[in-house]
Amino acid sequence: MSYDMFCYQCEQTAGGKGCTKIGVCGKTPEIAGLQDLLIYQLKGISFYVKKLIERGEKIDKAIVSFVENSLFTTLTNVNFDADVHVQLLKHSQEIKEKVRNMVGSCSDIPQAASYNLSDTKEDMLKDAKQAGIMFDQSLDPDIRSLRQTILYGLKGISAYGHQARELGYYSDQIDEFYFRGLEATTNDKLTVQDLITMTMRTGEMSVAVIQKLDEANTTIYKNPVPQKVNINVKKGPFIIVSGHDLKDLEMILEQTEGKGINIYTHGEMLPCHGYPELKKYKHLVGNFGGAWQDQQKEFDSIPGCIVMTTNCLMKPRESYKDRIFSTNVVGWDGVKHIKKNIDGKKDFSEVINKALELGGFAEDQTPKEILVGFGHHATLSYAGKIVDAVKSGKLRHFFLIGGCDGARPGRNYYTEFAKRVPKDCIILTLACGKYRFNKLDFGELDGLPRLLDIGQCNDAYSAVKIALALADAFDTDINSLPLSIILSWYEQKAVADLLALLSLNVKGIYLGPVLPAFLSPTVLQYLVDNFCLTPISTPEKDLESCLEQDVK
Known part of the structure; x- marks a missing residue:
């Protein structure tokens, strides 16, 4: 039919x-x-x-x-x-x-x-x-x-x-x-x-x-703390855990402990390395690959297993269809699905046995590390230092550059924008959009990393909490802060995040790479008139517009 x-x-x-x-x-x-x-x-x-x-x-x-x-x-x-x-x-x-x-x-x-x-x-x-x-x-x-x-x-x-x-x-x-x-x-x-x-x-x-x-x-997993994460691979059997679900990662870590299996996060699971109750597992060794849209190329013929815990599943290639597993609401015809037992737990033994059978990577790569773990608790522990840096003129502006990544041409806008951010500014980032630039070296500003990884897409709350705390510190509101939001969207969680920000009356958001097709001209005009929602243009022009607000 x-x-x-x-x-x-x-x-x-x-x-x-x-x-x-x-x-x-x-x-x-x-x-x-x-x-x-x-x-x-x-x-x-x-x-x-x-x-x-x-x-x-x-x-x-x-x-x-x-x-x-x-x-x-x-x-x-x-x-x-x-x-x-x-x-x-x-x-x-x-x-x-x-x-x-x-x-x-x-x-x-x-x-x-x-x-x-x-x-x-x-x-x-x-x-x-x-x-x-x-x-x-x-x-x-x-x-x-x-x-x-x-x-x-x-x-x-x-x-x-x-x-x-x-x-x-x-x-x-x-x-x-x-x-x-x-x-x-x-x-x-x-x-x-x-x-x-x-x-x-x-x-x-x-x-x-x-x-x-x-x-x-x-x-359950305690407040994230700054943590360096290896983005290269280690020798031995492995399981890659993708998606967003911390509980699934915890169960896999528990069931693989002592079995000689390395666990890598993938995609939106990267921030998990900052949670104390997850990073305590020594065999959580690093993060594999980049954003979700690269998975078919990155998973192609790898000698290990993948578990997809939430969304961001693409059609599995035959070269790894026998070693990718789904759980929760995720599914693809012909892909093995891990269900809950009667007690609410899951048995990942089939994944574990397959990973051991495949043998894993043959040798270690030279370690290369990036920094994660700057949720609201960690970032606000530096609030006094941040306020002093702003008041002294050392820190000019904050840029929140994040959201969903995707394969559409033009998303290099976010990479170019991040590269062009002046050295007296700090970049906050969240969700898989960070993969456009999170492996670049942005250095430090007055002892603070210039790139602060807040976490997953759901950690938009962290961004809001950080902004509200800074607004209180400066006795103003979010829209008066030296803060610009450069948002990339792909799917419906980004829609929820955007509506969350609008409900808090956050104005002047730059949205791209294109505007949603489901917004009628009248509805779009309402958002422009009431919230100054702005489609992205070029990194140079948008960056200049953001920094002009500080002068005014």
Whole structure:
């Protein structure tokens, strides 16, 4: 069964308008259709659950987890396994029928709520047409734009919420918002202004969820500390752990201790080296490779194993398909998946045995180190020194250069920008966008490293906390600080991060490499008028504009 897909949720969408034949990410029309229908089901469930919330009824956390994980499953580069999607769809119908019966009769039911799932995958794909983004051609483009922005923000929130929940942390407020936000995307009574309000509310919930995840990570694994990380390889068997999930890394470290296996982080796992409760494992020896989009080349025929814990999975080449494993919501047809046991733990013995069988790297490379671990706790321990450096004129400006990386031509903008930052300025960075420049030597400024790696994409909270603390120190607000934010985006977690910053009234953000295709001209103009959101131009011009603000 063929499905006429349309997807524009990521930055690399075809032609900057939308993928219609196959996703640039590798998503097939079949997967696109099943994902569209799964989101449609979640919207239908949310219509009923919102009514239960308004009655004051407590919502089963199993339903929350299902919605959260299903949203996360449809995020870019997460799951490409059709069977997984069919099972999720069948479960969604069971939940829908349950909450529908709990609500009883009601009026103004949207089609997503009244729809009942078909029995076969072929019929599901036929039904998926009505769930498509562009199905209702008469829908106001600004309404569609805002509905999609809310949805993509929710997808980003779900990724962070999933990580926090895996560690036993969650928020009832955020849990309820999944349903309120999804219901808003089906409610024809809501105006453009109503949806703008809901979009900003999505940003507030993004702040709340990254704060909750920070609490989980720093409570369980302690506050990150500055740590040098080897980016070259060591002799011996190895496992590369990619994604974002600290708990999975911890389980792998525990199960490989004393077995002669080296553990490397990859991609967004790099910041894990700064957490005391993870870096204590001596066989956590370094970081392998660069950002997610280089994985096919970097993993090609390597003599070791890879575990993908969250998003950023690309189509595995045959040369390593037998040695890459997925877990959590990640999946690809034919890739071995590591599930939870009844006790909630995971058995990585198959990965371990495969790594030992492959034998690993034949010899050590000369060590080369980079510095990580400058979360809000570590960075603010230097607050007094930073304030003195600013007041004395030694430190002129801060640049937060970070976000999602990607393969689109033009992303060398971020490398060039970082290289051009004057030596009397400090660069803060986070997420995989850092790989564009984090192996360069920026030196020091008054005893401080000029490049401070704050952490993962979810550590946007660290950046905000640092900025707020500095604003307090200078008795001003964030927008009056000598601080510029140069943001790169790729997928929906970056959407959540951007909405988080906007909800905090952070203005003057430079966004690139291109603007989101799902922003209508009117919605984009609103962001420009109210938040001075600026598309990137050239490193020279944008850098000059940022530094001009200090003169004013």
